[in-house]
Amino acid sequence: MADSESALEVVGDPEVFQISFVFPNGDKYDGECTRTTAGVLERNGVGIHKTPNGITYKGNWQNDKMNGIGRLEHPSGAVYEGGFTNNMFHGTGTYIFPNGAKYTGSFNENKLEGEGEFVDSHGLEWKGKFLFTAAPGLQLKHTM
Template sequence: MARFFPSRSIIASTFSGHAVLLLLSLSALMIHADIQRIELVSGDVYEGELDQGMRTGQGRLERRDGAWYEGDFVNDQMHGAGTYTWADRRVYQGTFRHDKRHGVGALRWPNGNLYEGAFLENRRTGTGRFSWANNDIYEGQFLNDQMHGKGLYVWSDGQRYDGMFRDGVKSGRGILTWPTGNKYEGQFLEDQRHGLGVLYWSDGTTYQGLFALNQMNGFGVRTVPNEEAAFQRWRMGDLLEAWPIVESERCRLQIDSTPWMFSGSSCINGHAHGTGIAVSVDGQAYIVNGRFVLGRLVQGDRKTLPAPESP
């Protein structure tokens, strides 16, 4: 429906956005309701549909800072499907809710980075995919613009991490695989191997034990193909002690009907006796500073190691 205005300037304002409509004419001016041009108090310019003086429907908003938006409006707000382009040429294409990126969309940076996925009140939150200009790719959960939750990160060189993230870095349980074929499976903290885990080498060697700051640190079991397994003690990547894991007839020890290796103060009548270290022959558990009496554990805290994959 066409609207007619007298031949003088007309200023119309709304409660939301304080839009100012300036119409100058020497005679009666006919303006179609579906396409109108509004200059806002802020200096932004809107061209599009209005409903009862409010930006509602399809339109284009050009901001003073050089950004612009094209898409749906409801009650003077970006709401629905649209495209927002910043002055620095970042581009978001997707859904909006009450002037914010909300729902599903794609955000592209001028350098080639691209995020596709869920948004919540302007932030990348939910399930999404982020690809970097250097060909790194992450697919998984996001929270407040950070990788957070379960996800898969693949580097351009072939390295990959499948596991938990927290605040943008690897934290929690995950699997890190190198292009060489080496692999770590276990706990991470603040982007580093930290806690219990298993490290696999491509030649078949494994280490199952404790890590700190990407280093073997504490007790663990190292297994090398065609060699005896060894129980080891490490300090930040330096090997301090090692004991071969073999059952000794001279100093037998069984816990829960499972044979254990014992290295301690003494053996009596062929049985482990006194204080020392014990490791299950299968390398799945160990006891440090245990107390033993004639082949029986009477005091000590048994620690379990993560089991390596079957060959």
């Protein structure tokens, strides 16, 4: 081949847009987005998504899903704050139940899984390993 030139495509960061969008179901998103190669806008960056029934997510988005650090609030009073992966609680976080009980620790795909601390609705503090619906060897923290 004589004097052929390699064509290198320089790919930069996609342009970030600040939008306010209302979905057909009444959900509303205010925040950052980017345009895909197909020309579709998707949530990427930081934003707030609210539903008509009172669910609010404030936090990071990637590939049009809750990914990164965020806070999800339900009208029941339940609140999760921590890591998200593909719209699921994943990583370290805190979940406050509607009755005031609180779990802080590891989550794996929406499940309490790994080391964590649980404060029940009576204020008793428990610590140990959680395996979704079981917590073998859970110990009551004692203050003297």
